[in-house]
Each structure stands twice: as C-alpha cells, then as structure tokens.
Amino acid sequence: KILGKSSSDSLNNAARAIYDAVDLGANAINISFGMGVDVDDPTAEGQAAIKFATDHGVFVTVATGNNGHAGGIYDKSASNGITTSYQPANASTLTTPSATPSAMAVAAGNDVLDAKAALISASSWGPTASYKLKPDITAPGEKVASTLLNDELGKVSGTSQANAYVTGASLLVMQNLKRSTNLTGAQLVKAVKLALMNAANPILDINYPGQIISPRRQGAGQIDVAKAANLTVSAEGTDDAGSVSLQQFTGSKSFVITLENRGTDQQTYTLDLGQPATEVIDTANNKTVHDRTLSGATLTTATPTFTLDAGASKKITFTLSLDDTVKLNQVVEGFIKFKAADDRQSISVPYMGYYGSTNDEAVFDKPANEEGSIFKGGYLVDNNHNPLGITDPTSLSELVNNPTNGFTWQTIGAKVQNNKVAFSPNGDGISDTITPYVFTKQNLKQVIAQILDQDDKVMRVIDQETDTTKSFLEVGSTTNADLAKSISMFLNPDKLKWDGQVYDQTTGQMVPAKDGIYTYRLIGMTYTPGENNMQTMSLPVAVDTIKPTLSNLAYSDGKLTADYSDQGVGFTAYSQAKLTIGSATYGIPLNHDNQSTSGTLSYQLSDEQLVLLKKGDGKLMLTITDLAGNRSEASIQAINGENKEVDPPFIWPQVRWSLPIGTDNIIRPDGLYQAATKDSIYTVQAMVPAGQDFIVTATDSKSGRDYLGNLDKTTGTVTFKVDATGYPYARLSITALAQDGFGDFIQSPSIAEFVIFTSKKYTGYSNEKTKTDPFDDEATVMGRAKVISGADYSKPITTKGKFINGIAFLDLNNNKRTLVGIDSASTFYDAKLKTLTLRGKVSDPKNSKLRIFVTPRQNDPQNEVTFAADGSFSMTMPCNPMRSGI
Numbered sequence: 001k002i003l004g005k006s007s008s009d010s011l012n013n014a015a016r017a018i019y020d021a022v023d024l025g026a027n028a029i030n031i032s033f034g035m036g037v038d039v040d041d042p043t044a045e046g047q048a049a050i051k052f053a054t055d056h057g058v059f060v061t062v063a064t065g066n067n068g069h070a071g072g073i074y075d076k077s078a079s080n081g082i083t084t085s086y087q088p089a090n091a092s093t094l095t096t097p098s099a100t101p102s103a104m105a106v107a108a109g110n111d112v113l114d115a116k117a118a119l120i121s122a123s124s125w126g127p128t129a130s131y132k133l134k135p136d137i138t139a140p141g142e143k144v145a146s147t148l149l150n151d152e153l154g155k156v157s158g159t160s161q162a163n164a165y166v167t168g169a170s171l172l173v174m175q176n177l178k179r180s181t182n183l184t185g186a187q188l189v190k191a192v193k194l195a196l197m198n199a200a201n202p203i204l205d206i207n208y209p210g211q212i213i214s215p216r217r218q219g220a221g222q223i224d225v226a227k228a229a230n231l232t233v234s235a236e237g238t239d240d241a242g243s244v245s246l247q248q249f250t251g252s253k254s255f256v257i258t259l260e261n262r263g264t265d266q267q268t269y270t271l272d273l274g275q276p277a278t279e280v281i282d283t284a285n286n287k288t289v290h291d292r293t294l295s296g297a298t299l300t301t302a303t304p305t306f307t308l309d310a311g312a313s314k315k316i317t318f319t320l321s322l323d324d325t326v327k328l329n330q331v332v333e334g335f336i337k338f339k340a341a342d343d344r345q346s347i348s349v350p351y352m353g354y355y356g357s358t359n360d361e362a363v364f365d366k367p368a369n370e371e372g373s374i375f376k377g378g379y380l381v382d383n384n385h386n387p388l389g390i391t392d393p394t395s396l397s398e399l400v401n402n403p404t405n406g407f408t409w410q411t412i413g414a415k416v417q418n419n420k421v422a423f424s425p426n427g428d429g430i431s432d433t434i435t436p437y438v439f440t441k442q443n444l445k446q447v448i449a450q451i452l453d454q455d456d457k458v459m460r461v462i463d464q465e466t467d468t469t470k471s472f473l474e475v476g477s478t479t480n481a482d483l484a485k486s487i488s489m490f491l492n493p494d495k496l497k498w499d500g501q502v503y504d505q506t507t508g509q510m511v512p513a514k515d516g517i518y519t520y521r522l523i524g525m526t527y528t529p530g531e532n533n534m535q536t537m538s539l540p541v542a543v544d545t546i547k548p549t550l551s552n553l554a555y556s557d558g559k560l561t562a563d564y565s566d567q568g569v570g571f572t573a574y575s576q577a578k579l580t581i582g583s584a585t586y587g588i589p590l591n592h593d594n595q596s597t598s599g600t601l602s603y604q605l606s607d608e609q610l611v612l613l614k615k616g617d618g619k620l621m622l623t624i625t626d627l628a629g630n631r632s633e634a635s636i637q638a639i640n641g642e643n644k645e646v647d648p649p650f651i652w653p654q655v656r657w658s659l660p661i662g663t664d665n666i667i668r669p670d671g672l673y674q675a676a677t678k679d680s681i682y683t684v685q686a687m688v689p690a691g692q693d694f695i696v697t698a699t700d701s702k703s704g705r706d707y708l709g710n711l712d713k714t715t716g717t718v719t720f721k722v723d724a725t726g727y728p729y730a731r732l733s734i735t736a737l738a739q740d741g742f743g744d745f746i747q748s749p750s751i752a753e754f755v756i757f758t759s760k761k762y763t764g765y766s767n768e769k770t771k772t773d774p775f776d777d778e779a780t781v782m783g784r785a786k787v788i789s790g791a792d793y794s795k796p797i798t799t800k801g802k803f804i805n806g807i808a809f810l811d812l813n814n815n816k817r818t819l820v821g822i823d824s825a826s827t828f829y830d831a832k833l834k835t836l837t838l839r840g841k842v843s844d845p846k847n848s849k850l851r852i853f854v855t856p857r858q859n860d861p862q863n864e865v866t867f868a869a870d871g872s873f874s875m876t877m878p879c880n881p882m883r884s885g886i
Contacts (some may be wrong), residue, residue: 011035011096011487015049018060022053027174029053030167031103032063032160034095036469036487037070039129039443039527044467046097054102054189059170061104063159064135065095065124066475069217069289070441073375073473073480075704080475081121083286086374087279088441089329089358091125091216091289093472096487098135099128101239102186104170104193107218108141108162109203117203117222119213122475123159126216129443129527132238132245133352135219136193137200139165169196169225176229181262190240196220197242198235198347199228202335205290212277214291215243215333215350232263233308233345235338246320246353248528250328253320257336257349260313267308267345272337273299276320279331296325297332322355329356358442359532363524365439365471367539368413375439375471375480379416380520380539382423382431382629383497387413388541389421391574392625393430394743398587399574401745401788403697403708403737413437415574417594422542422569422628425500425512431629434541435497436520438483439471444524447483449496452519452538459502459513463495468524483522500543513543515568544568544628555620555638558605562622562634564590565598569627577601578623578742581609582616584648585741590624608648613638615646651692652781653748655718655736658685658770664762673754675765680725680758682765687772688736688748690716695737698722700730701753707732722756729757737788749776749784783844806848810839829879836879845871852877 014033021029031050041047050060070091071084098105108123110116120142126134141162143155173192177183183191200221205211220242236258237244244255261267276297282288301318308314320332333352340346367378379387386393390412400407407415423431436449449462469486489495498520501510520539526532548566555561560579564571573594576587588603601622605613613620618641625631657673659665664676686709688694696709696718703726709718724730732755736748756765776784811828828837842848845867854862854877865873 010490011044011046014097015045018046018049018053022056022058026053026058028059028061028167028171030061030164031097032163034063034065034098034124035490036096036481037067037092037443037472038094038096038099039467040099040101040132041467042101044097047100050097050100050103055186057185057188059104059167059174059189059192060100060102061106061163061167061170062098062100063095063163064098064105064107064126065093066108066120066122066158067093067095067124067472068122069093069125070470070472071287071289073471074478079473082289084281084289085287087281087289089354089361090127090129090131090442090470091279092127092129092134092443092470093124094126094128094134095124098124099126099132101132101241102189104137104166104196105135105219106141106159106163106166107135107138108157108159109138109218109222110142111140113201113222115204116206117201118206119203119217120157122157123162123217125214126219127245127352131247131352131354131358131528133215133219133241133243133350135217136241136243137166137196137219137223138162138203138221139169139223141165166196166223169223169228172225173229191234193240194234194236194242195228195231196223196225198233198349199224199231200348202337202348202350207288208290208292211293212274212291212335214277214279214331215335215352216331219243220350221335221348227344230344231347232265233259233261233267233340233347235259235347235349237349237351242347242349244349244351246332246351248354248357250356252322253353254317255320255351256315256317258313258315259308259338261308261310263345264310265342266310268305268341269308269338270305271301271303271316272339273301273318274334274336275299276332276334278333291333294326294330294332296323297321299334299336318351320351320353326355329358329360330354357528357530357532359526359528359530361441363440363442363444363526363535364522364537365441367416368411369416369418373414374441375482376411376413377437377439377482378537378539379413379437380421380423380434380541381437382435383429383433384431386431387416387437388423388431388434389416389418389627391572391576392627392629392631394578394625395574395576395587397743397745397788398576401737401743402739403695403706417572418540420569420572420627421540422544422626423500424545424628424630425543426545426630428629430625430631433497433499434520435484435494436522436537436539438522438537439480440468440483440524441470442526443470444468445527446523446525448523449498450521450523451498451502451513452521454517456519459518460498462498465489465495515543515545517542542569542628544626545630547630547632548624548626550622550624550632550634553622553634553636555636558610560588560601560603560605560620560622560636560638562601563598564601564624566626566630567597568630570597571599571626575625575627576742578625579603579609580621580623581612581619582646584609584612585744587742588622612646612648613641615642615644617641617643649691650740651689651738652778652785653692653694653736653738653746654689654775654781654785655694655696655734655748655751656687656773656775657734657751657754658687658717658767658772659754660766661769661771662763662766667752668755671752673752674757675754676757676759676762677765678758678760678762679765681721681723682756683767684720684722684732684754684756684765685767685770686718686720686734688716688718689775690714692738694718695739696734697737698732698734700724700732702727702729702731724756724758727758729755731755740787745788747786747788749781749786806843807850808841810841812838834878835876837874837876839872839874841873842867842871845869854878 139162144161197220
C-alpha cells in the first residue's frame with residue numbers, strides 16, 4: 001500500500017514502496033495512483049523502481065488513468081472522454097508511471113465479449129511522449145463490484161478496477177509458466193506480458209462498424225486469461241512487448257516481429273494484415289474521436305503463411321507503405337493477426353506510429369486574444385491571479401464576476417491587449433508579480449523562463465524545468481492543467497513567478513527592474529530531436545510604478561467630476577474608478593477611449609447614493625487605478641452630512657429550488673432534487689430572500705447551457721426557461737450572487753442539484769403547486785457563503801493541494817505538502833526530541849473538530865485538538881525526519 005488517506009503522494013514514497021514490496025517477496029504489484037501525464041524515462045525514480053521489480057521477477061501493472069483523450073479538455077457538457085475540443089499530435093493522458101516500458105499499462109473496458117465489447121470513454125489514451133505504444137491491454141473496468149468506505153460494497157468504474165483484474169491474471173499466467181518453463185526474473189515477467197498481450201482480442205468500434213478502436217486506447221485488446229495461460233507461442237515486437245512501436249517516421253517503414261514456439265507441437269500460421277487506420281474527428285457527432293481506415297496506406301509481408309516448429313523461432317518482416325495521397329502528421333496504426341491452424345494458438349499484435357513529426361505542432365497554445373487559441377490562456381496573471389492587460393483588478397472583478405456582463409474567467413483572456421499588459425512590483429500587494437498562465441500541447445523535456453529587455457537582452461532566467469506535463473483535463477477537475485501544474489512544480493507552483501527583480505552584473509545583486517517594456521519568454525524543448533525541437537512563446541509586459549493622477553475633483557448638484565491622467569500604460573474601455581460613500585463603494589466607468597492616457601470623469605449620483613451621502617459624513621472619495629495596479633485617491637467634502645453611521649441594506653444570499661408537487665417529483669436518497677416532465681422546454685422556479693437584487697444563475701451540466709434567472713425582487717421568486725431539447729434530462733446547479741461593494745460579490749452556499757427527466761410518459765412541468773425548503777438563519781449563511789473578489793476561478797490553477805476552508809496553519813503550508821530542512825524549522829521542530837508542533841487557527845471553534853495523530857489510533861483522545869476561544873490551537877506530535885523532508 002503506497003497511499004494513506006491523502007489522495008496524492010510523492011513519487012519518491014511510491015518508489016520506496018515498490019522496493020519494499022520486492023524485498024518482502026511480492027510476485028505482483030498493482031499501482032493505481034496516477035499523477036500528471038507520464039513520459040517514458042528510465043531515469044525517473046518511479047520507473048527505475050518498476051524496472052528493479054520486473055528485473056527481479058515481479059510483475060507490475062499500472063492503471064493508465066481516467067483522463068480520456070488529451071483533446072477532451074474541460075467543457076461543461078463533455079470532458080475526459082472521446083469528445084474533443086481539438087486534435088493534438090499526441091493523444092496521451094497516461095498517468096505516472098504507466099509509461100514504464102517493463103510495466104503492463106492497463107486500459108478499462110466493459111465485461112462484454114465479442115461484438116459488444118467496448119472501452120469506457122474515460123480510459124486514458126497513449127502513446128508515450130516518444131511515441132511508443134501504451135496502454136498494453138484492456139480489462140473489465142466498468143461497474144466492478146468493489147469495497148467502499150464504512151464496510152460497504154458498491155460498483156466502481158475506472159482503470160483502477162481493470163488494473164486489479166490484470167494483476168490477478170498475471171499471477172495465474174505466471175504460475176503456469178513457472179510450471180512449464182525455467183524462466184525467472186525479467187524473462188519470466190516478459191513471457192507473462194507477451195502471453196497476455198498476444199492472447200488479447202482486438203476490440204472493434206461498436207459506434208463505427210468495421211473500424212478498430214485505436215491501439216493507443218485499447219493496447220493489444222480485451223484480455224483473455226484462459227487463452228493467455230495456455231499459449232505456447234509468443235510474438236514479440238519492440239521494447240520486449242507484444243506490440244510494435246514505429247515511433248515517428250516518413251516514407252515507408254519496415255519492422256520485424258519475432259515468434260517463438262515453446263510448445264511441443266508444430267504450428268502453422270496465416271497472416272491477416274488488416275488495413276492500416278488513422279485517427280479522425282467526427283464533427284457531426286460532438287467531435288468524437290475514432291479510427292478510420294487510412295486510404296493510401298498498405299501493410300505487406302513476404303511471408304503471408306509459415307510454419308513454426310516446436311522449439312523454433314522465426315522473424316517476420318513487414319513493410320508499411322504510404323502513397324502520395326497520405327498527408328503528413330497523422331497516426332498510422334492497426335492489428336496484425338496470426339491465425340493458427342490450432343485456433344488456441346492464434347495471436348495478434350498491434351502496431352502504431354506517427355507519419356511525420358510531432359515537432360510540426362506548435363507546442364505552446366496560442367494566446368486567448370489570437371485566433372486558434374484552444375485553452376484560452378496564454379497571458380500573464382498577477383499575484384492575485386488576475387489576467388493583466390484588460391483593466392485594473394477591481395474593475396476586472398466587476399466585469400467578470402457579475403454574470404449579467406456576459407464574461408467568464410475562462411474566456412476573458414480574449415480581451416487582453418498586449419500593449420496594456422503591465423505590473424507594479426512595489427510591494428503594495430496589487431499586481432506585484434507576474435506568472436504566465438500558459439498551456440502546452442505536449443510534455444516538454446525542458447522549459448526555460450526568461451525576462452528580456454526592450455533590446456531582447458536576457459535580463460534574468462526565472463526558472464529551468466525538466467519533464468513538464470502537457471496541458472490536459474485531470475479527472476475530477478473543472479479546470480485544464482496549465483504549465484505550472486506540472487509534476488515538476490508540485491511542491492513549488494510559483495517557480496515561474498517574476499517579482500520584478502533583475503540581476504545587476506556590476507553589484508552581483510538582484511535589483512528592481514526599471515520602468516519600461518520587457519518580454520516574458522518561455523523556451524520549450526520537445527522530446528523529439530530534430531527541426532522545431534526548440535519552440536518559444538513571448539508575452540510582452542511593462543514595468544510601471546508611476547501612480548495615475550486625479551485633479552479638479554468637484555461636486556455640484558449631485559454630479560461628481562474629475563480629470564485623470566497616467567504616464568504609464570493607462571486605462572482601457574473597461575476601467576472604472578471607485579466611488580466611496582461612507583462604507584459603500586460603487587464603480588464609475590471612465591468611458592475611456594482606449595487610446596489616450598487621460599480623460600475627464602463625470603458622474604451623476606443616484607437617489608440611493610445621495611441619501612447615503614446626506615446621512616453620512618458628506619464626503620466623497622474617488623480612487624483610480626491604472627492597469628499596472630498603481631492607484632491614487634482624492635476626496636471632497638461634497639455636503640455637510642448628518643454624520644450618522646449608515647450601511648446600505650444587505651441580505652446574505654441563499655437559494656432554494658421550488659420542487660413541483662407530484663408523484664414523480666422527489667428529493668432522492670442521494671440528496672438531489674428530481675422532477676419529470678413530457679416537455680423539452682419548461683420553466684423552473686427557485687426562491688431567494690425577498691428585497692435584494694440578487695443575480696441568480698443556473699447551469700445545466702448535461703447540455704452545457706447557462707441560464708440567467710428572472711428575479712421578482714418583491715417575492716424572491718426566480719424563474720429560468722430551460723431548454724433540454726435533444727437531451728434525456730437536465731442537471732441544474734444554481735447560484736445566487738449578492739454584490740457587497742464595487743468588485744466584491746458574495747456567493748450563496750451550494751445546494752443539491754436539480755435533475756429533470758424528459759419523457760412522453762410524464763405530464764407537463766407545472767409550478768402551480770411547489771414545495772420549497774426553508775432558508776437558513778443569517779449566521780449559518782455567513783459561515784458558508786463564499787466571498788468572490790478578483791479572478792476567483794484561477795486560484796486553484798497552480799495548486800495541486802486541495803484546500804480546506806476554515807483552517808489555517810501558522811508555520812506550514814495550508815493543506816499542502818511542506819518540505820523544510822531541520823535547521824530552518826527550529827521554531828516548530830525539535831530536532832533532539834524529534835517532535836513537531838503544529839500551530840494554527842480555525843474560523844469556527846465552536847463547530848469545528850480536529851484530530852492530529854499524536855498516536856496512530858484514530859479515536860485516541862490524545863488526538864483531539866482543543867481550541868482557544870479565538871480558534872487558535874497548538875499540538876505537539878512525534879515526527880522523525882525523512883529524506884523528503886518532515
């Protein structure tokens with residue numbers, strides 16, 4: 001067992017666990033914890049450990065993961081499967097360490113034989129970064145009976161379930177081989193792997209009759225354990241496997257398959273070469289990716305039939321030919337079947353290669369503000385994760401977090417103006433640093449991050465990374481993994497951050513960069529040698545530390561006017577000034593022309609604002625912020641106020657579904673709301689507290705459609721017109737937003753989703769009689785509501801750890817791994833006593849429970865943490881130093 005209760009761990013711990021398993025006498029090892037997208041690298045500690053295991057006769061199976069095709073990136077209606085947003089040169093989403101050559105990489109299918117056999121859509125694709133074939137085999141991984149938490153049983157799907165099946169199968173085959181041969185060590189493992197792969201049945205695509213499912217998805221095919229255990233003939237391709245990896249090539253390509261007969265009977269074979277295939281996208285079917293026969297491609301051999309004597313081996317040469325009609329830069333793959341007179345000895349071998357060079361693919365995805373961008377990234381963000389070059393952070397939050405404006409954080413990058421990208425590294429907490437939010441279509445052997453001046457002179461090397469992970473959608477995530485989510489940056493996701501410092505050669509010190517134009521350049525080296533092996537991406541940025549100016553601030557008859565100007569990057573059409581009246585804040589559009597660096601602001605206060613001004617101190621404060629995050633403010637005594645403390649009325653947001661009363665409309669055991677209707681288009685109701693201008697939105701995860709609710713403020717009734725045409729059901733999630741000042745929003749606590757089935761057997765959808773759950777009290781909502789300010793969507797972008805709300809640690813990273821040297825940890829680690837003192841604070845001590853495992857027994861009273869009145873805590877536990885830190 002490698003993992004504890006944490007869902008992720010270091011590869012170092014995994015490698016050590018593998019060595020321990022070998023030392024303890026294991027015959028087989030089942031690995032299923034996948035991270036990132038793997039590359040075939042024998043020097044990687046996980047792969048080296050697996051090689052050690054297989055060299056010592058231990059069979060290792062590795063689940064490939066449940067990330068689907070690499071082109072199946074995040075989409076609200078379809079992700080992690082075979083519906084795609086683009087077609088990368090390499091479809092791989094193989095999780096670490098499934099690219100290990102000597103391991104058996106396992107894909108997941110159903111448990112149906114013959115014509116109805118199929119892969120589960122989420123099963124990860126290969127090949128490896130060097131274009132070697134993985135996965136190796138497919139096994140049942142759909143709705144497999146499994147143990148669950150709390151001594152329960154259930155059905156689970158995925159490659160983890162398929163992997164366990166193959167681990168057991170390998171032991172059966174190994175047992176038989178040990179009885180019938182003298183094989184040991186790596187040769188025994190190789191023989192088991194060949195038997196399982198050779199005996200597998202290639203799966204045809206049930207959705208595209210007559211076409212194969214790609215070997216990059218199914219490997220050698222569906223496992224056949226009984227046949228594998230009784231095979232006496234093996235067929236070996238490349239890399240000690242029952243497959244042929246042609247890697248990358250141009251022109252015709254020849255390869256050899258070696259057959260060996262370990263049995264006592266002569267075998268006669270006839271070859272079925274099939275037809276080479278390639279990958280295509282069905283644009284008429286939601287961009288589903290599948291294989292299709294490749295016209296102009298042929299596979300031939302001079303030995304279509306042959307006899308293999310007992311104890312003999314034979315090499316068969318094949319030639320893959322492609323005529324002039326076949327375009328470069330596509331996959332070519334297929335299956336070769338060796339049909340024996342004794343069908344029990346019939347075997348097959350998949351082959352696969354890339355006709356062309358994957359270096360012809362632009363590995364850095366285009367920026368969102370350029371046509372052809374796939375991931376909608378390719379821009380710089382500041383220390384608060386705000387995209388730069390659109391407007392200042394507060395105006396940006398107002399622009400995007402308010403759904404009535406029609407922007408989302410996933411698409412706002414298209415509005416980046418390259419000549420407006422700037423930051424101000426002055427330590428004020430606003431746009432002090434920059435980090436590239438960049439996506440790559442391939443794993444990269446090396447990435448170098450540089451800062452160039454206006455003359456393209458390298459001013460600083462920010463970072464040099466090796467073995468970075470390609471951009472893909474990790475299963476369970478709702479954001480595509482950007483470059484900074486690479487496993488190489490697992491412990492420090494801020495490696496690509498620039499703090500505005502450059503190296504001064506005269507002093508040998510880091511100094512602040514002068515105001516001016518710079519370039520953040522990324523250099524990426526692919527795993528494929530040759531032309532275009534080195535590719536770059538350049539992002540312009542200005543260092544701008546000069547504050548804008550406000551002048552001629554005046555107020556008359558409810559109108560506020562002012563002049564503004566800036567010497568740096570200035571403003572855009574989205575820029576707003578912040579008006580403060582007492583404790584209330586409002587945005588005032590600058591109505592900037594997007595060209596000049598100065599202008600005049602004129603704003604008429606609303607009736608509500610005039611009331612606040614009169615009841616308060618009568619002052620108006622105006623704050624203006626340029627695109628680099630520099631701000632200036634000015635105030636004016638507009639009138640003589642009444643000096644009363646007045647806060648604008650505010651109701652905390654919460655929302656409830658209004659469930660139509662009917663026999664088919666229920667709250668399910670899993671907590672979801674459920675209704676049924678004969679209609680495809682219908683009106684759904686929800687309720688929010690009356691009296692507040694909430695913004696209520698719903699999203700249908702089935703169709704991917706978003707809906708903006710129509711609110712009756714006096715009653716709190718919200719209506720959505722849902723269109724589920726073409727779908728068997730809608731699955732709606734709902735959110736209510738309340739604005740708490742300029743750029744600041746409060747999001748309602750989440751509630752269960754609403755599933756609405758459509759079928760002619762039901763009656764129409766009616767809101768005439770509904771049932772609505774009661775609202776929570778304000779204190780409960782305050783504790784569960786979420787404050788949204790700035791680019792909230794991107795906060796988890798470069799964080800592998802899963803944060804837990806309501807707790808913070810004083811000396812260690814919050815809910816993430818912390819590696820620290822003993823000498824640097826004297827404030828909380830006693831090296832002599834080998835004890836670690838954990839200090840922190842919880843936000844709600846009355847309703848919080850925390851266990852820190854001073855002893856290994858979970859329910860030991862010693863493990864219960866006691867909180868002070870303010871939520872702070874301190875607890876000391878034994879902790880031995882490790883090679884990977886404490």
